[in-house]
Amino acid sequence: xxxxxxxxxxxxxxxxxxxxxxxxxxxxxxxxxxxxxxxxxxxxxxxxxxxxxxxxxxxxxxxxxxxxxxxxxxxxxxxxxxxxxxxxxxxxxxxxxxxxxxxxxxxxxxxxxxxxxxxxxxxxxxxxxxxxxxxxxxxxxxxxxxxxxxxxxxxxxxxxxxxxxxxxxxxxxxxxxxxxxxxxxxxxxxxxxxxxxxxxxxxxxxxxxxxxxxxxxxxxxxxxxxxxxxxxxxxxxxxxxxxxxxxxxxxxxxxxxxxxxxxxxxxx
Amino acid sequence: xxxxxxxxxxxxxxxxxxxxxxxxxxxxxxxxxxxxxxxxxxxxxxxxxxxxxxxxxxxxxxxxxxxxxxxxxxxxxxxxxxxxxxxxxxxxxxxxxxxxxxxxxxxxxxxxxxxxxxxxxxxxxxxxxxxxxxxxxxxxxxxxxxxxxxxxxxx
Numbered sequence: 420x421x422x423x424x425x426x427x428x429x430x431x432x433x434x435x436x437x438x439x440x441x442x443x444x445x446x447x448x449x450x451x452x453x454x455x456x457x458x459x460x461x462x463x464x465x466x467x468x469x470x471x472x473x474x475x476x477x478x479x480x481x482x483x484x485x486x487x488x489x490x491x492x493x494x495x496x497x498x499x500x501x502x503x504x505x506x507x508x509x510x511x512x513x514x515x516x517x518x519x520x521x522x523x524x525x526x527x528x529x530x531x532x533x534x535x536x537x538x539x540x541x542x543x544x545x546x547x548x549x550x551x552x553x554x555x556x557x558x559x560x561x562x563x564x565x566x567x568x569x570x571x572x573x574x575x576x577x578x579x580x581x582x583x584x585x586x587x588x589x590x591x592x593x594x595x596x597x598x599x600x601x602x603x604x605x606x607x608x609x610x611x612x613x614x615x616x617x618x619x620x621x622x623x624x625x626x627x628x629x630x631x632x633x634x635x636x637x638x639x640x641x642x643x644x645x646x647x648x649x650x651x652x653x654x655x656x657x658x659x660x661x662x663x664x665x666x667x668x669x670x671x672x673x674x675x676x677x678x679x680x681x682x683x684x685x686x687x
Numbered sequence: 688x689x690x691x692x693x694x695x696x697x698x699x700x701x702x703x704x705x706x707x708x709x710x711x712x713x714x715x716x717x718x719x720x721x722x723x724x725x726x727x728x729x730x731x732x733x734x735x736x737x738x739x740x741x742x743x744x745x746x747x748x749x750x751x752x753x754x755x756x757x758x759x760x761x762x763x764x765x766x767x768x769x770x771x772x773x774x775x776x777x778x779x780x781x782x783x784x785x786x787x788x789x790x791x792x793x794x795x796x797x798x799x800x801x802x803x804x805x806x807x808x809x810x811x812x813x814x815x816x817x818x819x820x821x822x823x824x825x826x827x828x829x830x831x832x833x834x835x836x837x838x839x840x841x842x
Contacts, residue, residue: 433705
């Protein structure tokens with residue numbers, strides 16, 4: 420029976436037509452995704468402004484981890500970090516920030532637990548970085564999904580317990596929203612124009628660039644933009660949120676002064 | 688994933704994924720849909736694997752899960768009847784062993800396929816299917832008995 424079963428099963432196979440159709444579909448999807456990535460990078464590009472350097476002072480006791488776990492993927496056996504911050508300052512603003520963090524990132528944690536229970540792969544991690552510069556605590560929480568990273572920033576005065584608004588951060592550096600906006604747009608233009616557009620004709624590239632630049636010029640820096648002070652007290656703009664069909668948002672940290680990514684690299 | 692890698696992975700595992708899907712669904716058209724879903728997932732989500740064995744086991748598991756999801760969504764009496772008819776229509780008259788295996792309940796079909804065709808050990812099947820080893824052993828024994836009865840031969 421064993422031999423016969425093997426012989427017969429060998430007669431059941433994927434047809435060349437099915438294989439080729441599948442390869443074509445995947446390549447088409449990847450090409451679309453590649454287009455979206457170019458678009459997302461250009462649109463979601465955040466600017467990092469290095470404006471002054473002061474000594475980084477690590478202060479403990481103003482933040483901690485609400486959740487700090489390593490989750491084991493049920494398929495690969497790999498370990499995934501789930502570290503969610505909390506601000507340990509007694510104030511109304513801190514409480515609101517903690518509620519937001521727990522609601523948003525707690526959901527991702529619960530989702531990962533569910534995936535493990537149901538035997539699916541964990542698709543990402545949650546982690547954070549926290550920096551104290553003078554009186555200001557900046558918390559940068561982030562979630563990775565495959566190769567994408569999505570950030571949320573929180574800035575709070577550790578002495579007054581008050582949220583530090585974007586306007587205050589900008590004023591500290593002698594900037595305003597318009598100035599930052601110009602910086603970001605200039606940088607995005609450079610990214611869009613210097614990107615490698617693989618397997619596209621000149622007219623396709625031109626069309627994509629025009630399309631991307633049109634949206635680049637609509638970039639707005641406002642109270643919803645996500646700023647934070649890095650460990651070197653650099654003012655950073657983390658991301659703008661863009662919602663595109665099936666694409667969501669895509670975020671990177673940039674150093675505008677040095678014209679390079681803070682971490683990672685483009686995948687044009 | 689670049690074009691070269693897409694082609695490489697699809698061609699390498701095409702028959703495996705198709706056979707697992709067909710074994711569970713007993714229907715070529717549905718197996719083809721699942722086939723495309725599985726490869727779309729692995730080639731567009733940039734999933735990284737620790738080894739070739741891990742990659743193969745992952746594909747089997749995802750194919751099985753996708754097939755079961757598909758059956759959950761579409762399974763009803765009429766569908767079952769339709770599937771039975773399709774199997775009869777599609778069957779090659781020479782494939783009597785496969786035909787008999789296909790008549791077994793789904794849980795036995797996959798185990799038979801992985802054990803006899805892919806050559807997996809019980810412990811390996813236990814990991815891939817997330818079923819404990821003793822259950823797999825007993826299902827294998829039961830499947831053999833059912834097949835012995837239907838094929839009327841020793842194996």
